[in-house]
Amino acid sequence: MAAAGCQTMHPTTSADTTGSVGLASSLPVGAPNDGEPRRELDAAGALYRANAGNPDAAIRYAAALRAIGERAQASAVLEQASIKHPSNKAVLGAYGRALADAGNYAQAFEILGRAHTPDQPDWRLLSVQGAVLDQMGRHEEARRYYASALKLAPENPAVLSNLGLSYALAKDLKQAETILRRAAARPDAEGRVRQNLALVVGLQGRYQEAEEIARADLPPEAAAANVAYLREMLSGKSDWKKLGRTSAVAAASSGS
16 A cells, blocks of 8 residues: 555556556555755756766655656656667666556566566566556466566565555455465565555455554554545445556666
8 A cells, every 4th residue: 555645445456566557556554754855856866967867866866756756747758768878777667656646557578578588587587577568457468577587586565565466356255365375474464465464355345454454654544534435335335446556666767
């Protein structure tokens, strides 16, 4: 469940080490610190303006833009960087993530394919590609990318989280829960993995259990609010399409 300013509930798949393309940005983990992203934006923007041709400056500036929700501008910055540096795999990887974040899935998939090669695959990018395929409804194909990523990064909780949410998107909630529990049990699992598990448990109507899982990372009132939102969504009063909309490749923005 990714940080958000309002109490909305969306799943968070991981396009990277901590995850987040796929279903969308999931439950909020609390009120964000608005000052920090703005300070980084100012610093990164100044560096970019002084070094507009520097690929690292472009990547940092785009990441700062994405952190405040300026997805189109982030994509534009990286598009220009990719034109200037067409062989720079770091630029291409960041550009592909930004495109996915903005919902341009077909283009994102094509760019991500150029950011690494079959003889030198990057498990993070394989996971992003899988998440993008999930957004396009190509779930079985997506799982092949997750499987390839897991061969390179066995039992990585971020990739497992994406895999679990792939099954959730396909409405196989039992399998989704099994995989997300596996991910959440990893000592290196981040809070968003557990929040995704809480979401899938809640989607099966086990609201109390979902709230208990959510409380591991959320204040009690936030966990309760998220479960209340889920109840409303399942009652048909909210838009189910939110579950299939991508929000942000939060962790992928840095490429770490």
